[in-house]
Amino acid sequence: MSTGNLSTLLVWAAATAFTIALVAYAVDLARIADRAGRRSAVAAAGRAQVADDAAVADDRADVEAQDRVAVGAGVGASAAGAASGGARVAADVGARPGSPTTSAIAGSSAQAAAGRSAKAEGIARSTTYLGIALLLAGIVLRGVAAGRWPTANMYEFTLVGVFVATTALAIVQRRRVIAFLGVVVMAFAVLALVLALNKLYVQAEATQPALKSYWLVIHVGVAITATGIFTVGFAAAVLQVMRDARETGRSHLVTPWRSVDGLRRALTGWRITGRRFGWLDQVPTARDLEALSFRLNAVGFVLWTFTLIAGSIWAEHAWGRYWGWDPKEIGTFVAWVVYAAYLHARTTRGWTGRKAAYFVYVGYAVVLMNFTVINLVVTGKHSYSGI
Amino acid sequence: MARYRPEGLQDAFAETDRTSAAQTETVPPADATAAPSEPLAPSAPVAVPAIGFVGWLRWAWRQLTSMRVALLLLMLLAVAAVPGAVLPQRAQDPAKVATYLSNHPTSGPWLDRLQMFNVYSSFWFSAIYLLLFVSLVGCILPRTKVHLGGVRGRPPRTPRRLDRFPAQGGGTSTEPPEQVATAAAAHLRRGWAWLPFVRTYRVDVHDEGAGTWSVSAERGYLRETGNLLFHLALVGLLVSIASGQMLHYRGQAIVVQGHGFANAVTEYDTFEQGTLFRASTLVPFTLSLDGLDSRFDSTTLEARDFTAHVTLTNPGARPEQKTIKVNHPLDAGGAHVYLQGNGYAPQIDVTDASGKLAFSGSVPFLPQDNVYTSKGVVKVPDVSGTQDQVGLVGFLLPTAQKLPIGAYRSIDPQPKDPLLVLSVWHGNLGLDTGVPQNVYELDEARMKQSVDASGQPVTLYLKPGQTVQLPDGLGAVTFHGLDRYAALDLRHDPTLGWVLVFAICALAGLAASLFAPRRRLFVRAVPGADGGPTVVTAAGLARGDDVGLQGELDRTLEAVLGQGPAAGPPPAAPPAAGRQTPQPAARPAPARAPRPVARPGARTAARRDGRPDAAPDARPRPGERT
Numbered sequence A: 001m002s003t004g005n006l007s008t009l010l011v012w013a014a015a016t017a018f019t020i021a022l023v024a025y026a027v028d029l030a031r032i033a034d035r036a037g038r039r040s041a042v043a044a045a046g047r048a049q050v051a052d053d054a055a056v057a058d059d060r061a062d063v064e065a066q067d068r069v070a071v072g073a074g075v076g077a078s079a080a081g082a083a084s085g086g087a088r089v090a091a092d093v094g095a096r097p098g099s100p101t102t103s104a105i106a107g108s109s110a111q112a113a114a115g116r117s118a119k120a121e122g123i124a125r126s127t128t129y130l131g132i133a134l135l136l137a138g139i140v141l142r143g144v145a146a147g148r149w150p151t152a153n154m155y156e157f158t159l160v161g162v163f164v165a166t167t168a169l170a171i172v173q174r175r176r177v178i179a180f181l182g183v184v185v186m187a188f189a190v191l192a193l194v195l196a197l198n199k200l201y202v203q204a205e206a207t208q209p210a211l212k213s214y215w216l217v218i219h220v221g222v223a224i225t226a227t228g229i230f231t232v233g234f235a236a237a238v239l240q241v242m243r244d245a246r247e248t249g250r251s252h253l254v255t256p257w258r259s260v261d262g263l264r265r266a267l268t269g270w271r272i273t274g275r276r277f278g279w280l281d282q283v284p285t286a287r288d289l290e291a292l293s294f295r296l297n298a299v300g301f302v303l304w305t306f307t308l309i310a311g312s313i314w315a316e317h318a319w320g321r322y323w324g325w326d327p328k329e330i331g332t333f334v335a336w337v338v339y340a341a342y343l344h345a346r347t348t349r350g351w352t353g354r355k356a357a358y359f360v361y362v363g364y365a366v367v368l369m370n371f372t373v374i375n376l377v378v379t380g381k382h383s384y385s386g387i
Numbered sequence B: 001m002a003r004y005r006p007e008g009l010q011d012a013f014a015e016t017d018r019t020s021a022a023q024t025e026t027v028p029p030a031d032a033t034a035a036p037s038e039p040l041a042p043s044a045p046v047a048v049p050a051i052g053f054v055g056w057l058r059w060a061w062r063q064l065t066s067m068r069v070a071l072l073l074l075m076l077l078a079v080a081a082v083p084g085a086v087l088p089q090r091a092q093d094p095a096k097v098a099t100y101l102s103n104h105p106t107s108g109p110w111l112d113r114l115q116m117f118n119v120y121s122s123f124w125f126s127a128i129y130l131l132l133f134v135s136l137v138g139c140i141l142p143r144t145k146v147h148l149g150g151v152r153g154r155p156p157r158t159p160r161r162l163d164r165f166p167a168q169g170g171g172t173s174t175e176p177p178e179q180v181a182t183a184a185a186a187h188l189r190r191g192w193a194w195l196p197f198v199r200t201y202r203v204d205v206h207d208e209g210a211g212t213w214s215v216s217a218e219r220g221y222l223r224e225t226g227n228l229l230f231h232l233a234l235v236g237l238l239v240s241i242a243s244g245q246m247l248h249y250r251g252q253a254i255v256v257q258g259h260g261f262a263n264a265v266t267e268y269d270t271f272e273q274g275t276l277f278r279a280s281t282l283v284p285f286t287l288s289l290d291g292l293d294s295r296f297d298s299t300t301l302e303a304r305d306f307t308a309h310v311t312l313t314n315p316g317a318r319p320e321q322k323t324i325k326v327n328h329p330l331d332a333g334g335a336h337v338y339l340q341g342n343g344y345a346p347q348i349d350v351t352d353a354s355g356k357l358a359f360s361g362s363v364p365f366l367p368q369d370n371v372y373t374s375k376g377v378v379k380v381p382d383v384s385g386t387q388d389q390v391g392l393v394g395f396l397l398p399t400a401q402k403l404p405i406g407a408y409r410s411i412d413p414q415p416k417d418p419l420l421v422l423s424v425w426h427g428n429l430g431l432d433t434g435v436p437q438n439v440y441e442l443d444e445a446r447m448k449q450s451v452d453a454s455g456q457p458v459t460l461y462l463k464p465g466q467t468v469q470l471p472d473g474l475g476a477v478t479f480h481g482l483d484r485y486a487a488l489d490l491r492h493d494p495t496l497g498w499v500l501v502f503a504i505c506a507l508a509g510l511a512a513s514l515f516a517p518r519r520r521l522f523v524r525a526v527p528g529a530d531g532g533p534t535v536v537t538a539a540g541l542a543r544g545d546d547v548g549l550q551g552e553l554d555r556t557l558e559a560v561l562g563q564g565p566a567a568g569p570p571p572a573a574p575p576a577a578g579r580q581t582p583q584p585a586a587r588p589a590p591a592r593a594p595r596p597v598a599r600p601g602a603r604t605a606a607r608r609d610g611r612p613d614a615a616p617d618a619r620p621r622p623g624e625r626t
């Protein structure tokens, strides 16, 4: 078997490992959700009526109760006396969205979600590691087969991007598993790998002269890394907004929708404040998730800035101008400006929290479009997908 | 105002600054870190008539330099940049714009009026980024001034209450308060383990009277420095790029193997320059093409490598052999010379009807595909007598293969079996009409194509070395062989270095402003009631999200208390032990004696401590105005 084929096989194996990890994370998440659901069901059983609104209030009471438990557990015996005070402070801090808090993302096992499945988490973690190792081997062999750095076309870009995203996930989950984050990133990883294998695959070979440069390693490598990190930052921002909606009891499925209220009623089971999303109580607070998302996006942004600069330097060498508003350059610029706006939003009064997360959505959407639409649909100097 | 900050900026630091500054001036408020007072509200519309013209200007300026407007302008800039990726742009591809306009006869002209085909030089795009940069300068310059003033500033006083800070800690110590405070100061002054002589924190020790001592410490001036550097570098970048636009030139020249060209405006096929560029400053070097190597993948036929071998002669210097490759431009006369393209130039001779040599030379043909099927035109104006001028139009196939239908196609980019396929035109080439002509196209307006007896256009096929008679008795054409040519692109931009320097400054500033932690730590030691152990409380504040804050506070406490916190919360200020604030780990080590203070810094602090605390703080605070 040729090295190139072996590489492809390894990538398939990595996709399989990630699929198992995805299932394991999903099982873990289901357990947590189940447990949360049962608990609120027990609480609800005491009530005479289970009207919609009552159920909402109910769930929220449940949230608070759990918060208190979590706080007590986190502080440990030494401060048990101060636990209720601590809960007050935590609630206080949560209520003032702008106020600075230390974040406890790094967390300890004491904060682990109630009802989680240790076995599923173990499987998820080890298959994640296995998948990362297989993927790395696949990427290395791909580079060997082509006789160059393996970041020259969309197929290779996707492989390395998935590698970075899953590695970032493994680092974030190192001490504490956030099942939902695992589900999101793994689903993305599996989807991207399978798409890459089926739709973006090109034979491993040497590149056109314009790509023959060490900048292929620096510029493209850093761009992929930034994309991978933005992916995890984006997942955290999604989770942040969901958790925030649950914390504040904000659900569009509670207030009537003008013309399509039937649809709303059909969906009430899925309201974010309802039982189905009980597992959200187990993820870090919206405030902590925002902090996590910010840290990832800040790292991603610095790398993206570097990508932009390195790309310009390379363009000056290869194309004879450092900036020419090529479609890819425009996409990169727009994403950069959106993430810069995100950083400003985070320091602007009234634009933190949920609103800042929306900037992440836009920014990440631009990053993805810049990779997919610009490469495949628009023609420009970056049309190097080989498809 | 303690510190300039743009309208609408949310910053825990600026907010405590304000309150602590207030504290030194007036009676300390009960809650030093109470919810921030509202920002200096822009004059409400009701008050507008009273503020007059200058007031209006000031109001507008404040709006423009506010964080909200910066945010808005950034988002606008992102949105405004998008059409350029969707619609063809004149600057990049004028031909595509023309096609678009003819395909969209109704919407096209409207889009054109809105400058949608010149997005990046349009008035609206320029307006957005110019406003953004005005806003940036208006916001950054005052901050820079304040920051420069604050470089030698001291940390703020320890606030009265430490229980509202995001990071908390506390414990008791058997040492007297003064010793605790000096120990804490010594610990914070230590500097980095890997950079021993650089202090991490600026530390002040305060004697608060009644036996109470406190320490306030601040670090992270680098963060603000980085932020300012970043924003100022952006301005530098914009200025450099704009100057580059004015000072640059760019020229294109096609150079056939064995020929050369001199660096003068007239020698270029196309030449474009900035408004401030003077053609007289061109360095008159000469460059000739000795040869051109190309390599292709043997199966996919994709290009793998191009190398142009050139001889560069700088004025007054000996000729030098150089190479130019893609990604490896040549530096000549302050310009970069790029290999932008290459192709074949068949050597062609044309004799006219009278047998006189009417044309002789290598004619560059432009490659159309990856097997170098190349298109070209031979224009023969200098025919003798009254004979019609001749135009030959056709294709060069580097490796020709005959198809069953009789036509030929190229199957390899390398010249393994070249074939020239030409059709013949005669008439008036239109070269003296005064209208500049494209050398790669034939103006057929006054020309007639030669046809054979059956009315079919005549096609000539030539292999190297062959001579073929032209139809209609126009003469003969000879194909001698193939030369290579290189399409060279010369560009001179004196601001490149500046662009790079500012870009690197921006990156470095950005990294510092995002990753250098900015923190304030406060430790207060109060004598225990009835001669009991000293009660120590500590608090920390950071700018932005800072995971390391609590850890740093805990380490400081650990270093000061040694034996860990005593059981039970201190009476004065119960530590708000949220789950984010674990107590410092208990250590088996015995209570440490206070460290001997041997640092000069500590001595300064001790002297400062001598001042009675009740006296108003006379030192100017950073940025404080009186």
Ligand code: HEM
Residues within 6 Å of the ligand: A340, A343, A344, A347, B006, B009, B011, B064, B065, B066, B067, B070, B132, B133, B135, B136, B137, B139, B140, B227, B231, B234, B510, B513, B514, B544
């Ligand atoms: C070309 C436009 C601009 C770009 C690309 C830009 C970019 C950035 C970036 C990337 C940061 C992140 C660094 C950090 O969070 O510390 C930042 C921070 C900041 N920017 Fe800008 N900026 C621009 C314009 C402005 C303007 C017009 C203002 C003032 C109104 C401004 C005020 C600030 C402030 C105050 C911070 C620091 C926030 C903090 O305290 O952390 N920026 N900027």
